[in-house]
Amino acid sequence: MNKVGAKSLRVFAIELVIYGAFVTAYVLLVLHLLDKWLYRLETQHRVTYAIVALLLIVGQAVFLDALTTLLFRFLRRFWR
Amino acid sequence: MFFPISNTHIDPIYLAVVGFVIGILGGFFGVGGSFIAGPALRLMGVDWNYAVGTDLAHIVGKSIVAARQHRTLGNVDLKLGLFMAFGTIGGAEAGAQLIQALKRAGNVNTVVSWVAIVVYFSISIFMLWESQKTLRLDKKRRSRRKNADVKKDQSAFGHVTKKIQRLKLWPMIDLPTSGIRQISVWIILLVSFVGGFFSGFLGGGAGYIRMPSMVYVLGIPTHLAVGTDLFEIVISASYGTLTHAIKGNVDILIALVMHTGAVIGAQIGVVATQYFAGPKIRLAFVPLPLIGVAIVIYTLVSGHKF
Numbered sequence: 145m146n147k148v149g150a151k152s153l154r155v156f157a158i159e160l161v162i163y164g165a166f167v168t169a170y171v172l173l174v175l176h177l178l179d180k181w182l183y184r185l186e187t188q189h190r191v192t193y194a195i196v197a198l199l200l201i202v203g204q205a206v207f208l209d210a211l212t213t214l215l216f217r218f219l220r221r222f223w224r
Numbered sequence: 225m226f227f228p229i230s231n232t233h234i235d236p237i238y239l240a241v242v243g244f245v246i247g248i249l250g251g252f253f254g255v256g257g258s259f260i261a262g263p264a265l266r267l268m269g270v271d272w273n274y275a276v277g278t279d280l281a282h283i284v285g286k287s288i289v290a291a292r293q294h295r296t297l298g299n300v301d302l303k304l305g306l307f308m309a310f311g312t313i314g315g316a317e318a319g320a321q322l323i324q325a326l327k328r329a330g331n332v333n334t335v336v337s338w339v340a341i342v343v344y345f346s347i348s349i350f351m352l353w354e355s356q357k358t359l360r361l362d363k364k365r366r367s368r369r370k371n372a373d374v375k376k377d378q379s380a381f382g383h384v385t386k387k388i389q390r391l392k393l394w395p396m397i398d399l400p401t402s403g404i405r406q407i408s409v410w411i412i413l414l415v416s417f418v419g420g421f422f423s424g425f426l427g428g429g430a431g432y433i434r435m436p437s438m439v440y441v442l443g444i445p446t447h448l449a450v451g452t453d454l455f456e457i458v459i460s461a462s463y464g465t466l467t468h469a470i471k472g473n474v475d476i477l478i479a480l481v482m483h484t485g486a487v488i489g490a491q492i493g494v495v496a497t498q499y500f501a502g503p504k505i506r507l508a509f510v511p512l513p514l515i516g517v518a519i520v521i522y523t524l525v526s527g528h529k530f
Contacts, residue, residue: 160488167484171236175225179477183228186472194469197281197476198462204480205285208487209292 155219162215167208230274230475238268239478240485243282247489249512250283250290250431250454252496258283258427259344259512261482263519270478272336273327276427277473278482280464283429285479286486287461290493291454299451301401301444305459307409308452311416312423312434312460319424320467340426340520344513347432354440355507385443402444402452415441420460424467429457432513 178200185193225236242264246257258279265275294300326332393408419434431453438449468474 163488167240171240171481171484174480175236175477179228182476186229186469190470190472193476194466194474197469197474197479198284198465200476201281201285201465201479201483202288202462204483205288205487208484209289212487212491 155216158219159212159215162219163212166211227475227477229477230270230278232268232270232274232475232478234268234270234478236481239481243286243482243485244489245485246482247286247290247486247491248493248496250286250486250490250493252493252508258423258429259340259432259516260519262340262427263516263523265478266337266523267519270475272333273323273468273473274475276323276336276425277465277468277471278475278478279427280423280429280461280468281474281476281479282482282486283457283461284465285483286490287429287454287457289487290490291451291458293491294451294454297451299447300455301399301448301452302455303397304399304402304412304442304444305452305455307397307412308416308419308434308456309459311413312420312456313463315417315420315422316424316460316464317420317467318417319421319426320464320471320473322425323468323473324471334524336426337520337524341517343422343426344432344516344520347436348510348513348517351436352507352510355510359507385440388441389443399444402442402448404443407442412442416456423460423464429453429461431457 182193182196185196226233242261246260249257249260261279261282262272262275265278266272270278291300323332323336326335388411389404389407391408391411393410395409396406397409397412398405399407415437416434419430419437421430422433423430434456435449435453438444438453439446444452465474469476
């Protein structure tokens with residue numbers, strides 16, 4: 145493997161580890177905070193639950209995408 | 225971990241790993257990965273109606289990220305994507321209604337399992353046949369012209385595609401981004417309706433139907449089909465999530481956990497598309513639906529749970 149390839153792989157591996165740590169904490173927090181509330185919503189107010197579910201997944205997508213982009217940029221600069 | 229909405233116990237690491245794998249597939253092939261996600265949830269004892277709805281929710285998040293990246297790479301035909309969204313939404317609703325009818329009849333798991341097996345298997349066989357034929361044709365052409373463009377997109381189904389494009393069913397539109405001079409709106413709507421139907425019925429974005437249909441029926445170059453499919457999935461899967469959630473088929477907590485793995489996987493997949501030619505991407509796609517077939521058969525034979 146050439147130098148650039150090895151460097152990209154290293155940056156990616158580090159990104160994966162940091163991202164994994166962030167996400168584990170995030171998931172545990174979200175599941176802990178939201179599970180009962182979402183369950184109640186799902187059983188009692190289906191339409192609200194549907195809208196909240198869509199907003200949650202879109203919000204998470206935007207948040208995690210921003211997180212991975214930032215991490216990647218930061219690590220690239222750090223290893224340069 | 226207990227997920228109260230779908231009443232199942234699943235390890236969150238398992239969900240994140242499944243998300244990661246289908247994230248790579250989504251970024252690389254432009255498919256939602258429901259032929260893996262649905263059976264993978266089913267394997268953990270989630271009922272098919274929940275597997276379908278939850279997978280759709282997870283795919284919304286994943287596709288937003290991958291579609292944005294494909295848009296940056298110039299792989300999205302916005303005009304085509306918007307037209308397709310109309311057909312897909314109609315199809316998704318029809319598929320969701322059929323799931324409801326099967327749920328009421330009490331045989332949703334058996335019927336969806338068998339339909340999944342037939343659909344996934346047929347797609348694999350067709351793509352294997354087509355991509356190998358295309359690669360053989362490409363090899364012959366290259367031996368004649370030494371300096372042939374390696375990344376040029378070819379299809380052994382090209383003559384059928386041209387006939388379809390020549391059908392004069394008013395209204396006709398042009399798709400300059402995809403290099404199509406004229407095509408009937410009805411053909412686009414029909415292709416997207418069928419894709420939407422499978423999305424509503426089997427879950428996911430139904431990219432396993434729509435992506436090959438875009439390449440072989442509409443004649444969209446593979447790289448553009450991948451990106452446009454993802455863009456269109458964002459719209460159709462959002463609708464699918466709403467309608468399935470209202471019908472009580474979405475466990476959003478499972479979708480959120482799966483999506484954390486998909487984010488990182490999608491990045492790898494998108495970058496990988498830049499290193500492969502169209503027929504090779506399609507050939508690499510072949511074994512994936514077969515994995516789904518294997519899992520569904522296993523759940524049918526073993527009584528659904530580990």
